[in-house]
Amino acid sequence: ILNVEQSPQSLHVQEGDSTNFTCSFPSSNFYALHWYRWETAKSPEALFVMTLNGDEKKKGRISATLNTKEGYSYLYIKGSQPEDSATYLCAFDNQGGKLIFGQGTELSVKP
């Protein structure tokens, strides 16, 4: 059974705070790690696809790093804004063709 774990489960921060959360995944048979952003009442939206150990991707104030040898990825948000409030999902891809999602980290940013 492939286990993808995210922590923390939820996070409440003030506007302007920087924050980060973790995705842990099996370190064997790694192909790719995906990050998605999921706003309430919408569908998950792809943020990053990461494939190489040591990869670092950035999109505006959001960035992510990848360590495939130890099986974790961090997502960072710099200077959180209320519009960043969403659930952030990671998904593990072992080239079996399917994405296994973690439970997500629910981020709430208060103005």
Add this chain to the structure above:
Amino acid sequence: DAGVIQSPRHEVTEMGQEVTLRCKPISGHNSLFWYRQTMMRGLELLIYFNNNVPIDDSGMPEDRFSAKMPNASFSTLKIQPSEPRDSAVYFCASGEDGQAFFGQGTRLTVV
């Protein structure tokens, strides 16, 4: 492209009835996924197709669930008979090269 289109958006049905959820993937995508979102389990993969062929249905909870993909532009997920514990949001996603694009989901309530 209009993205992944799911119908209906909401479905309320009585226990024991048959329910059919529909999905139109993004044209040209070779993978199609059905996911179920619940509070307890998060986003669970039910089944995925590659080039219209079911590759892995190990996530389908019971024989009451079945999925078909008769052609590259259409898939159905059927529950027969439905039970209250099937109440959830069901997402369809299509993808290419491992990246999934999600539909808006169908919120199913079985009473």
